[in-house]
């Protein structure tokens with residue numbers, strides 16, 4: 001199976017003929033790559049582990065496989081070999097200075113592919129900072145108040161806002177409001193997760209998990225069996241206020257009537273009132 005050549009961040013053709021060909025993912029075969037002295041070539045064929053990636057000229061290995069193998073080895077080296085770590089950091093610094101934009105693009109791509117990790121990491125990071133200094137948030141607010149007493153600072157802030165508005169006249173808030181109107185399920189899930197997080201409940205769920213749950217319940221209310229195709233509420237089986245989790249295993253779809261009745265009741269109490277259970 002032949003496919004289009006990948007767009008590989010940071011690996012570009014040399015700008016002119018005088019520059020040596022170090023990377024050549026646009027070269028079709030190992031032979032050609034070898035002749036040019038290029039480190040890579042690209043056949044467009046899928047490797048035996050399912051990757052579509054450039055190959056190494058030296059041994060024909062798929063780059064994705066190669067990176068995976070090296071990644072594991074490097075992870076261990078980084079933790080155990082001080083000298084290796086220093087050299088690796090230095091190399092990375094040089095790579096960054098040679099082409100900052102490529103590093104930036106690569107980081108952006110990685111963050112987009114690992115959004116959950118990034119979100120969890122930054123939450124954990126903030127948690128750590130707060131744990132080290134419980135008054136941290138108040139201190140930040142105080143320092144902002146002090147800064148805003150300075151006329152020059154306030155003017156610079158306004159100037160920055162004006163420039164931002166000139167760049168993007170539709171404010172971010174308006175955009176996200178429109179997104180919520182266009183994607184009500186996503187917005188509702190987001191709001192539930194946020195409420196649960198504020199109440200320090202464990203767990204998170206996604207819009208797709210809710211969709212899946214609706215299908216598993218055959219679009220029927222878990223309590224009375226009414227159709228929930230047109231309107232439905234997502235209910236925490238054990239309420240968050242009673243220590244219930246916010247993950248999909250503690251969620252059920254109810255019709256709005258049942259949800260209003262259940263309100264904040266314990267599931268057992270609710271079931272008894274409905275004349276079921278015990």
Ligand SMILES: [Zn+2]
Nearest residue numbers: 047051062065
């Ligand atoms: Zn591979």
Ligand SMILES: [Zn+2]
Nearest residue numbers: 221224255258
């Ligand atoms: Zn119902």
